[in-house]
Amino acid sequence: MKKLALCIGINNFPGTDSDLNGCVNDAQDWQKVLSGRGFDTKILLDNQATYSAVVDSLIRMFDITDSGDSIIVTNSTHGTQIPDTDGDEPDGFDEAICVISDNQQKIDIITDDQLWKIFKIKKPGVKLIWMADSCHSGTVTRAFGEVYSGRRRFLPWAILQYIILDIPIKEKQERSFVGEEWPCLLLAGCQDNQYCYDDYFENRPNGAFTKASIDTLKKLPEQATYRDWFTAIKKILPSNRHPQTPNLVGNYLDIQIFS
Numbered sequence: 001m002k003k004l005a006l007c008i009g010i011n012n013f014p015g016t017d018s019d020l021n022g023c024v025n026d027a028q029d030w031q032k033v034l035s036g037r038g039f040d041t042k043i044l045l046d047n048q049a050t051y052s053a054v055v056d057s058l059i060r061m062f063d064i065t066d067s068g069d070s071i072i073v074t075n076s077t078h079g080t081q082i083p084d085t086d087g088d089e090p091d092g093f094d095e096a097i098c099v100i101s102d103n104q105q106k107i108d109i110i111t112d113d114q115l116w117k118i119f120k121i122k123k124p125g126v127k128l129i130w131m132a133d134s135c136h137s138g139t140v141t142r143a144f145g146e147v148y149s150g151r152r153r154f155l156p157w158a159i160l161q162y163i164i165l166d167i168p169i170k171e172k173q174e175r176s177f178v179g180e181e182w183p184c185l186l187l188a189g190c191q192d193n194q195y196c197y198d199d200y201f202e203n204r205p206n207g208a209f210t211k212a213s214i215d216t217l218k219k220l221p222e223q224a225t226y227r228d229w230f231t232a233i234k235k236i237l238p239s240n241r242h243p244q245t246p247n248l249v250g251n252y253l254d255i256q257i258f259s
Helices: 023-036 051-064 112-119 157-163 208-219 226-233
Strands: 003-009 040-045 070-076 079-083 093-100 107-111 127-132 142-144 185-188 196-201 204-207 247-250
Touching (some): 003 051, 023 070, 051 093, 093 112, 185 226, 204 208, 226 247
Parallel strands (some): 127 185, 142 196
16 A cells, blocks of 8 residues: 655745745654655655646656555645636635746746646545645635734735746636535645634744644544544634634545544
C-alpha cells in the first residue's frame, strides 16, 4: 500500500508586500509528522511551489496510486477569489490558492475548477485528504493575528490582477466543487466567511490551524478517526485570538486517521 504526501508552504510572495511567516514551518512540521507515520513525503517551499510543480506533483501522485493507497496534501499559503466566468459559482467568484509563477517572479493561482479536474484523475478507492491552512475555498486564507497588528493577509483579486495580469488564467474546467460530491476529505482551518491566522506560538510562527491540528493529533489514541480529530481541534479553535472555526467536509469521516 502506497502512502504519499505533498506539503506546500509559501511565505514569500514576489511582487507583493503580503509575505507570511508561518507557512514554511507548517509544511516542514507536516513533513515530519507524515514521514513518521510512514508517508513518502515531498515538500515544496516558497519559490519551489510553482504552478507546474504543484500541479505536476498532484498528477503524479494520482497516476501512481491505486485502490487502497492514501494521499495527503497539506497546503499553507495565501488564497484568493477571482471573477467567475462560467456561471457555476453562486457568489460570482471562483476560489483559488496562490502559488508561484513558473518563472518564479510573480504569483500564480490554481482555481477550484482546476483542482477539481485534477482530483478526478484519482482512481476509485484511493483516499485523498486535503489539509487546508489556506485553501481553494476562497475565504479560507491567511491573515495576521494581533502580533502583526491585525493585518489580514487575504489577497483580493482587485490587487492580485495587477500582479498576474500578463499571466493568463488557466483554462476553465467543466465544474467546481459547488453542489458536487467531493472526491476527498477536506480539513480546513475556517468557514467560508472567515480567515485563517498566522501567529507566533512560543516564539515560532505557524498557522493557528496547523498548530492546533498537530498538537491535538499527538494526544489522540491510535484508533482515532478524522471525526475524533476534528472534535479535538474544535476545542482549541475558534478562540478570542484566532476567531476561525475549522471545517470538515467530504468522505472518510469515520476511518482511522492516516490509515
